[in-house]
Structure formats: structure tokens, C-alpha cells
Amino acid sequence: MLKRTPLFEKHVAAGARMVEFGGWEMPVQYSGIIDEHNAVRQSVGLFDISHMGRLMVRGPQAEEFLQHVVTCDVSAIPLGQSNYGLLCRPDGGIVDDIFIYHLPDEFLVVINASNREKDWQWLHDHTEGFDVEIVSRSDRWAMLAVQGPGAEALLIQAEESGAGSLHDLPFHGVALSSIFGYTALVARTGYTGEDGFELFFDAVHAEEIWDKLVGLGAKPCGLGARDSLRFEPCLALYGHEINDDINPYEARLGWVVKLDKGDFVGREALVAIKAAGPSRRLTGFEMVGKGVARGDYPVHTLDGEPIGVVTTGMPAPSIGRPLGIAYVPTSLSAEGSEFDILIREKPVRARAIKMPFYKPRYKK
Template sequence: MTSPLLKRTPLFDSLTRAGGRMVDFHGWELPVQFAGILAEHQAVRTACGVFDVSHMGQIFLAGREAHRFVEHVNCNRMSAVPGRGTYAHLLAEDGGILDDAITFCLGPERFLAIVNAATCHDDFAWFRQQAEGWDVALDNASDRFGMLAVQGPNAPALVADLFPAARTLPRFGIVEVPFGGGMAILMRTGYTGEEGFEIAASPAGIQEVWEELMRRGGQHGLVPCGLGSRDTLRLEAGYLLYGQDADTSRTPFEANCGWVVKLQKGDFIGREALIRRQEAGFREKLTGVRLLERGVPRHGCAVWRGDRQIGTLTSATFAPSLGTGIGLGYLQPDAWEPGTRVAVEIHHKRVVAETVRGPFRKNKV
């Protein structure tokens, strides 16, 4: 049973009518599955799936110094090209990861940050604190939007059928388009390793998008998908889950995301701490692990090398596309080399595994 205090997205009634089995996800009542996790996973890998991601946060940033501010609060080099977005980490002064987010440039002085649901309130408060003295206006519009993710090899054709602008939208592109009686925001992004789009609109607008997708989606193999398949898909793709695989205790370097850090771009929050911590070296790094024997690893499983525990899995599951168990965990340096033999402890039994360089499955994007 779910709590009556849980938040619900604008699509809650549609999701329950479609057979969604609801669970508590960071204070939101969201479907963990519809027809089943394996069937939904396979649909996204071979055809098309749609996920309600309305719990994600949408924060607008506007003003004369908006781009400079976006650069200041992100560790990556942030695009100032209208219609393009950048994945980056928001860092604390000590270099720890506050959140991972995609920030899009909507215009010369207008940006949109898509942030995680569990951190949205804190992210906005942190933005406001950092924005003191800057010519930038902040607007947490999360309550005014719903959002859907349409993912899979057939997603481009389906979404283009509804939004013709999708045909020419590049990866990490964004465009605002008329839809129904209002506007929708179309982004070529996703969390599955497949081609796909994310669509944001008003609560009424996102309901209309859902209905149109379900009406047109049959010929594209579209199925509604829940949190369960979203997790197996993203883990195969090697994507982080904030709060499990990354948090304020870890830097992007430890989270195996050094590629999002652009120290040479100049000052940003956490830069000096990252330099110091990088020079000091790291005792652990987020590392992929693949089972070589039967077993289903889970979050919290210990990882061993010989008689020594070298880490713990932060995310783990059975990978339907690979037919074996996989996981991510912060491991000690002697296991960082791909192919290193380790063991994962599952129900007090040590299962033979090896470390791998991610992603576990080659992504289509």
C-alpha cells in the first residue's frame, strides 16, 4: 500500500488505468511496472517504451548573467548555443556531488535545468543562495510541468509523428513547440542508452501528449514502462543513479565521471577542492562488475578479492540484455583494471565475477 501523503503526477489516473503497480519513489507515487519488468525492458531495447518522469524537476534561469551563472554552478563547460544542452554535476565547495543535471540553453539569456526529483527542492535553494549578487532570475517550475520519456529504436518515428521538429533535433537538443492549446518542450535525451526523447508540458498538455502517444504508438510497439525497467535499462547503459551511485561524499572523479570536469574552463564551485583531491589521489572509484556465475546481485552486496573486502555495490541487478548479473560499486585500486577477478557476496555465498569498463552494453547514443 502507498501512503496518502505521497505526491502524484498529472498522469496518475492514466497510469493506474493502464495497469501501473504503484510504489513510493522518493515521496512520489509512481509505477514500478505495468506488464512486467522484463517485457518492458525488451520493448525499449527492440521497439518503444514510454515512462512518466514528471517527478523530475524543471528550474528556469534567466537574465543578463544567466550563462555565466550556469558555468559557475556546473563543473562541465556549459553550452551557450540556443537549442543545445549539457550534462554536468553540481558540486559543493568540497567537490562532493550535489546532483547530476542536464542544463539546456533556450536563448541567449534563458536556460532550463532538469534536476533529480529527490534533490529538486535542495537544488533550487542552493541555486538561490549562489545567485546572490548575480543578474539572474530563478524559477522552480516543477509543479507546472509534467514530463514523459519516450525511448527505444522506434521512438524517433513515433515522436516525429506527433512533433515534426523531432526529425532534425540533435542529441542533447531542445526545442519549444506549440501543442494543443499551449507549448511543449521537446528534448532529445534519455536514461536508457537507446534513442529517445523527453517531453515536458503543462499538466493538461502532458495528459494530451500521453493520450496521443498511446493512440499512435501501437504501430511502433509502444508500451507503458515503470521504474523497474528504467533501472535495468540505465544500469546496462552505465548511467548513475544519484543518491546511490553518487552523492556529496563522492567527487566526479571517484564516480568515474571525470569527463564532466573541465578544470581548464576557469573558476566554478568546487574547482579548487577537486584539484586538491585529485592531487592527493583516490582510494576508491566507481567500477563495473559482471557476474561470471549465476546469481542476482543487489545494492549493498559486498565485493571481495581473495579474503579481503574491496568495496560494496551501490547499484546491481540482473541485466536482461546480457543474461547475467551486473553492478556498480566503489572499489579499491587493485580492482580497477578491467578483467580483474573478484567475488560478489549474494546471500552469504561468494559468486565469481570480473570488473568491466562501462557501459555494460554498447549504447545506441
């Protein structure tokens, strides 16, 4: 049976269309993907992302342990800050992309819904020699994203004190707050290319907090808009742009890999991959011919030779035309390179363009 978040009943009652996603029964849309997408770009949207995994990593060697399993420099994340990181296999393939929040005496690690069991196992497989404990908060805590240019003003209203301390929360900052009187961790993070926040709090308050945020004007959004919003700024989605067989350099995530921070799982392979240069690269493209590229569509050279695959493609709502992201040989990844996308077995011309398609508007 599919898993459900604490807000499942809320989504159904609100008339959301529910779909399966990574083993979860989640809302794909409420009012419509474009309407929800535009709400986040222009005002503020609300997402139930409780399906994501939340792990607390604690103990005297929590930092050393994380430093050993992730590619970013965990020692460089100050208390009250967070950062994006990757778990890599010894061969450099990406186990998952994660977010690490540095809390007092512990780290909160947010992992992808579809990788909850895999990551749990992976992390525990690497704890030997470290005085560390990993505790799941995935079921006990709910997680909401409040995203858009209006998110800060809305959440300041929701803050118990009304003092507006969230105004001073920096990009990627995380702090303990009181939202409608309930203790919550509030982080200035998200997955939409807009300013916004992610909230973590006791799941028993999920429905009440959801309703009150909607009452303040946050528009409920589903996974459809979440996908189109992350696609435009070219934020990777596990299972599409990245997976166990894709390394960070071909995924253009080399900036997340700190080779000089000391040894970590995958480092040796990643040094070699970086030195050799990746043979394929994630490449953004626009359609020259008429058509919409979608995930898994094959990419061919103009001579019909299969060379790659589309990872995500759709008509980009904020750009106003069909765009896509694909793996193609490095020689064809430069801006202006042309290749064909096989749309229903028919080659349709596409041209490599600069990524991201949408410049993120984070408050920094």
C-alpha cells in the same frame, strides 16, 4: 503523504504497480519490466518522469551563475543545445547530476526528484552577487520521455505540422514544437542508452498527450525498466552511483568536470582529487560464481577483507546475465580483477569488466 504526478490516475487506471520513489508514488511497472525494457531497446517506450524537478534559470547573469555552480562548461552549450553537468560541494562531493538546456534568454535545468528541495536550496545559497532568478516549473509542467529506435518516427506523427522537423533535431538538441497541437519543448535527450526524446509541456495536457502517444504505439514503461535501461549503458543514478560523499573522478565522471573553464564551486578540491588520483573507482563486474549482486551488497577481497559496496546490480535484460557496478579500490578496478560480492553473507566471486555493458545507440 507521497507526491503524485499529473498522470497518477492514468497509471493506476492502467493497472500499473505503484511504488514509493524519492517521496513520489510512481509506477514501477505496467506489463512487466522485461517486456517494457525490450520495447525501448527494440521499438518505443513512454515514461512519466514528471517527478523530476524543472527549474528555469534566467536573468542577465544566468549563464555566469550556472558556470559558477556546475562543473561543465555552460558557455560551450549553444542555444538550442543541452548538456550533462554536476553540482559539486566545495569538497568535490556531488550534490546532484543535472541536465542544462540552453533556451532563448534562459536555461532549463532538470534535477533529480529526490533532490528537488536540496538543489533548490543549494542553488539559492549561491546566487549572491549574480543578477539571476530561479523559477520552478516542476508543478506547472509535465515531463515525458519517449525512448527507443522508433521514437523519432512516432513523435514526427505527433508533431502538429507533420513536417518532420524532429528528424533534424541533433543529439542533445532542444526546440519548441507543437505536439498534438500543444506547445511543447522537445529535447533529444534521455536515460536509456537509446535514441529518444524528452518532452516538457503544460501539465493540464498531460493525460491527453499521454493517451495519444500510447495510441501511436508508445509502450507505457515504469521505473523498473527505467532502472534496467540506464544500468546497462552504466548511466549514474543519484543515491546509488553518486551522492554527496562521492566525487566525480571516482564515479568516472571526470569528463563532466572542466577544470580549465574558470573558477566554480568545488574546483579547488577537484583539482587536488584529480592530481592525487581517486582511491576508489566505480567498477563494472560480472559474476564468476552463481548469484545476483544487488545494490548495497558488500564487496570483499578474495581474502575476506571488506573493500567496497555494490551500487547497482541485477540480471541485465539485454545482456542476459547478472551484472553489477560497485565501488572498489582503484587497484582492483582494472578489467579482469577479481573480488567477492557478499550475497546473503556468502562470498560469490565476481570479475571486473569493461563499462558500459551496453553501447548506447544515440543518433548523432
